[in-house]
Amino acid sequence: MYAMSIWTSPERPARGPKPVYSRARITEAAIRIADAEGLEAATMRRIAAEIGAGAMSLYRYVPSRDDLIELMADRLTGEIDLTGVPSGDWRADLTRYADELRAMWRRHPWIAAVPRSLPGLGPNQLRLIERLMGVLDPHVPIDENLGLVGLLNGYVEGAVREEIGAAEELRRSGLSEPEWMARNHAHVDRLVKSGDHPIFTKIVMEARRPHLSRDDQFRHGLRRVLDCVAAALPPAT
Amino acid sequence: MYAMSIWTSPERPARGPKPVYSRARITEAAIRIADAEGLEAATMRRIAAEIGAGAMSLYRYVPSRDDLIELMADRLTGEIDLTGVPSGDWRADLTRYADELRAMWRRHPWIAAVPRSLPGLGPNQLRLIERLMGVLDPHVPIDENLGLVGLLNGYVEGAVREEIGAAEELRRSGLSEPEWMARNHAHVDRLVKSGDHPIFTKIVMEARRPHLSRDDQFRHGLRRVLDCVAAALPPAT
């Protein structure tokens, strides 16, 4: 028997002893660990220990670790609350989506480390597609819609990556904060002092200044993206 | 002694026997393997075998596998040719960059699997920053510039991910092509036939139609992004 795609294999048939655990419990435990210590800390043994199970017991519920990660990603998508969308006001809807997506990424920064080439097809992900793309669906052809939603996703993803970047890098390095700061600053300072990188130097100076609140910065960029979307819409929308 | 950031540890001091290999050769070999079989196939032992070295010999040149991946990423950035940029025509420059970036990603799709939260600081990456951000630097403040470049990067990345998605997913699954196609189509067909996902169905139908050339599609979306950039520029540019 081949391993089936996770979404096509049912939770469980009947007969025999009742299952003690569940996909949901396992997924939840894995997310808890990943939130606290990163995705690489969510090993099969560790997840099993978290729910008091033996390591191999997980495989009665999930075909492989990769499939479990797929489940985790879909569970995270489920946190994006789009009730009432589409509402008729596309700008408000997309802003709402962008805020929800950003909040979700900030709660679970390890999502950035999930290697995905194609969008997932879990129930939450499908529900999201319907709601989100329903916002522009009456107004633009489907391929245009895909492009615009992709643009929005790209913006949010990039912005959040920048927000969580330093903290994640610090965690991944395994160094203590002062150690990491010292090492990083030393290198950056050397580059700045060399004088060969004028624009990089500007970026560093800007980053070290107290800047706009993260929220305002995000909203500012988002407004630009939405203006871009507006330009692609038919005039009377 | 702590592991130093890869960019601060010099290639090699003097004294003792001459090194047989080099960072460049190792990086090259690793990229060759990753191109052919994915990043996960580029293990230390495999890379060493590729250049005829012992596995542990690599650690004379590179502190860790993660650092080696950093080197690989910078080498890939070096493939982005921006000679003559900035030219004075920002639109042409950014189009050139987008095309180069897309071509690079298509040559090395495994770059999508490199977990990076912060931009790298290798020599090629720094050179790119100077040239690329120099395009808009006279016209917009640095934080605005960062946002716009981020938007452009997000667009290209998203578009290329979509282009290489199916092929990468197929490779990662380890299944044979007909097997994967059968399984995937079966699941998608079930979703479509259920009737619960009208917009997803539209997407599938659109994807199965013979569509615009990839290049035209990419250029179309890119034009939209550049219009968005233009809107953020001061009027007389």
Added chain:
DNA sequence: TGCTCATTGCGTACATCGTACTCGGTGACC
């Protein structure tokens, strides 16, 4: 009621990974 056997949780075991430690050999420097 009692037998059957699919299904349970999980211990053991293995291949593979990154890499710490260690060694004998080498050759630039004082």
Added chain:
DNA sequence: GGTCACCGAGTACGATGTACGCAATGAGCA
């Protein structure tokens, strides 16, 4: 010509994902 920093690489360790097998369980049928 002696010293010793540096070379390449073998051995070994801990951790990982997971294949396999086994005893216990309990729903369905006789």
